[in-house]
Amino acid sequence: MRELFIRIFFKRREKYWWINLLIPIISVILALISGAIFIKATGRSPLLAYKYLFGASGLFPGPFWKRHFAEMLLYSSMFISTGLAFAIAAKGGLFNIGAEGQFIMGGIVAVYFGYARPFASMPTFLHLTIIFIMVMIVGGGWGAIAGYLKAKKGIHEVITTIMLNWIALYLIQAWLVTGPMQAKETGTGIVTGTPYISQTARLPKILPGTRLNISIIIIIIVTYLVWYLFYRTTLGYEIRAIGHTLIFDMEAPKASGIDVNKRIIQTMFISGAVAALGGGFMFSGILFKYPPVFKCGFGFDGIAVALIGQNEPIGVFLAGIFIGALRAGATSVQLAHIPKSFPSILEGLTVAFIALRELIRYWLIKLAQSQKSAPVEAEKGAK
CATH class of the missing domain: 1.10.3470 (ABC transporter involved in vitamin B12 uptake, BtuC)
Structure with a gap:
């Protein structure tokens, strides 16, 4: 029984290997959305906060980019x-x-x-x-x-x-x-x-x-x-x-x-x-x-x-x-009147969503299966 479970479990994961690449990306996006909601609840501007955060992160060109890029690395x-x-x-x-x-x-x-x-x-x-x-x-x-x-x-x-x-x-x-x-x-x-x-x-x-x-x-x-x-x-x-x-x-x-x-x-x-x-x-x-x-x-x-x-x-x-x-970018985010600990909150939120990876994987597999079954159903309807 154990061998059967392992074989089915890993076979299913190999079939949808691309999902493992999407899970961290989706988790980061969900963390950023959740962080924006928290910022908005305090009466601050999420767009301004993320502008200062990522502007000083070194990921994107901008003022003092060389220094920010160096600190990031x-x-x-x-x-x-x-x-x-x-x-x-x-x-x-x-x-x-x-x-x-x-x-x-x-x-x-x-x-x-x-x-x-x-x-x-x-x-x-x-x-x-x-x-x-x-x-x-x-x-x-x-x-x-x-x-x-x-x-x-x-x-x-x-x-x-x-x-x-x-x-x-x-x-x-x-x-x-x-x-x-x-x-x-x-x-x-x-x-x-x-x-x-x-x-x-x-x-x-x-x-x-x-x-x-x-x-x-x-x-x-x-x-x-x-x-x-x-x-x-x-x-x-x-x-x-x-x-x-x-x-x-x-x-x-x-x-x-x-x-x-x-x-x-x-x-x-x-x-x-x-x-x-x-x-x-x-x-x-x-x-x-x-x-x-x-x-x-x-x-x-x-x-x-x-x-x-x-x-x-x-x-x-x-x-x-x-x-x-x-x-x-932690220090620069304070220009938007957001505590410099906010990046740590984003980090924690990302990990929280990563912990839900099996649920995210389940949704993505269901989505992939529904996309594959849609043309088949359309052909049956046409006949």
């Missing part, structure tokens, strides 16, 4: 990083809620290796290579802890990744930044965070006059590598096999010779490593030091990015660009 690289991290785990049937902790662990590692004396005199390329290798190792290891506890002890990864988020936060902000990694005392008694990283540890800029750096190029390469991993390698096939069968029969992949426990740990390691990249982008490309208090949020936004992109690498990349555009 700059933030998109971090959203894509954490979105890919969640998607990688999801492909393996896992829920990595710990991208937040992995992100900041990657950030603190980037800062340490960025200012530490033995590395500060290295050439830029070598210095950055060492930094990002260490960032991915530490971030991957942080994710692998949850993978190990899942594989060996049966502890659900949602619980462990949430706990690891808090451990990472207090490890960094309550000890490292105010203790061994704190900058030299200035005499004011004010905690200033870590020292600034050296010039050789900073990501090179690629668009003069803006903050845009090579992080967007790196994340494009990483997106391709994640796609290649899943659809062109044995490891990716086995990860997807575990993810597809996890809800039906955990013994099925084991019977096929797949070392499930090993693959779970590897999946969480890769997921954590990709999430940590975003932290490296933030501190090697934007902040250049770890402040006493750092409000992140990119890890949780990555969940939304992955859901909008339906856990597919290309979809996650496009969703990350969309969320980055919303954040780039």
Whole structure:
């Protein structure tokens, strides 16, 4: 019975494969319409709000377009990083809620290796290579802890990744930044965070006059590598096999010779490593030091990015660009007397409609079937 259900279920989805492309687009449109209704209810102009929002998003040419475009890509690289991290785990049937902790662990590692004396005199390329290798190792290891506890002890990864988020936060902000990694005392008694990283540890800029750096190029390469991993390698096939069968029969992949426990740990390691990249982008490309208090949020936004992109690498990349555009225009939307948190509301609405994807899929399939049956009914009527 289970095999029959899977065969019918996936056959039906393959027949209407194009619906998967439409669902995120429809969800975004419905979110924009709902957002317009909320704005109108407050007595403001939805058209004016969207004009300022998308005018400063970098998606469309306009005043200061170069700067807006750069900011959009700059933030998109971090959203894509954490979105890919969640998607990688999801492909393996896992829920990595710990991208937040992995992100900041990657950030603190980037800062340490960025200012530490033995590395500060290295050439830029070598210095950055060492930094990002260490960032991915530490971030991957942080994710692998949850993978190990899942594989060996049966502890659900949602619980462990949430706990690891808090451990990472207090490890960094309550000890490292105010203790061994704190900058030299200035005499004011004010905690200033870590020292600034050296010039050789900073990501090179690629668009003069803006903050845009090579992080967007790196994340494009990483997106391709994640796609290649899943659809062109044995490891990716086995990860997807575990993810597809996890809800039906955990013994099925084991019977096929797949070392499930090993693959779970590897999946969480890769997921954590990709999430940590975003932290490296933030501190090697934007902040250049770890402040006493750092409000992140990119890890949780990555969940939304992955859901909008339906856990597919290309979809996650496009969703990350969309969320980055919303954040780039967040400040400008205040010119329409709308709070700068409004883009976050749009993000939440989009995810809410994505959650209704099965209902949207059902409507679209019914619509497609009615369109196909209409000519047949017309021919019968003519006869």
